[in-house]
Amino acid sequence: MEDGSIYLTFSVKAASNAHILLSPNSYALDQDIVYEIVLGAGKNTFTTIRKLRTSLRTSANTVGLLKEDEALDFWISVNNGVIEVGESGKPDPLVNFEDTNPLEVKYLAFGSWVGATACWIYDCKNITKTENQLDHLKGVAKIKKTLLDEHDPSIPPISNGDEAIFIFTAFAINYVD
Numbered sequence: 001m002e003d004g005s006i007y008l009t010f011s012v013k014a015a016s017n018a019h020i021l022l023s024p025n026s027y028a029l030d031q032d033i034v035y036e037i038v039l040g041a042g043k044n045t046f047t048t049i050r051k052l053r054t055s056l057r058t059s060a061n062t063v064g065l066l067k068e069d070e071a072l073d074f075w076i077s078v079n080n081g082v083i084e085v086g087e088s089g090k091p092d093p094l095v096n097f098e099d100t101n102p103l104e105v106k107y108l109a110f111g112s113w114v115g116a117t118a119c120w121i122y123d124c125k126n127i128t129k130t131e132n133q134l135d136h137l138k139g140v141a142k143i144k145k146t147l148l149d150e151h152d153p154s155i156p157p158i159s160n161g162d163e164a165i166f167i168f169t170a171f172a173i174n175y176v177d
Contacts, residue, residue, distance in 0.1 A: 006078040006105055009088070011121040015068035016044035017113035018120075022078065022105045035103060037076065037085055040066035049083050049097035060095040071121060078105055 012018045021028060022035040033053045041048050041059075044066050050057035066072065073088030081102030084093035112118035 004078075004104060005080070006076070008076040008078075008108065009073070009123070010076075010110070011071040011073045012039065012066065012110075012118055013068070013071040014040065014066050014112055014116060014118035016040040016042075016066055017116040018066060018118050019111045019113065020076065021109040021111070022076075022083075022103070023107045023109070024104045026107050028107075028109075033103065035083060035097075035099075035105065037083070039074065039085070047085065047095050049085065049095055051097075051099060051103075056097075056099065058095060058097045062094055065094070071119065 006022075010020075018039040020037040020039075022037070023032065024034075025032055028034050031053065033051060036050050036052050038048050038050075040062065045061065045063050046059050047062040047065060048057060048059040075086050075088060077084045077086075077093075081099040082096060083099070084096040086093040110118070110120045110122065
């Protein structure tokens, strides 16, 4: 953005060690100072933000944050030297970091640690810090999500007094010779 602030949304599917690099350079070398964010570091036990090549870092316990078989949505905010990382739909960050001598972030990269596979989806326009997870749904889809997601199908519906309950079913008969 023009004022140097960044708001990034993405999804990642990984068992652990999902790395995001924020850099002032298009090709960061080993000696360059950059920001590195690691979701699910330490075998998916903590999340960290660090300014590489310096001793500046912060971490938070986030045991089980990532899922190997499910892409989860996250956001990153960079504004006036404050970096925050959070889960989509939650306004409070998982971890934040304040740099009194901030880098001018112009580039980013996604990766994973050796032996850890990660699948990334970047530039997700529908993810925000405070988004209601139902906002993108319309009509019947929103009703189904609201009413049925937490419903145990083994429990029958209960009538409210004299109210009639209609249950619709469908079946097909196939004749096999």
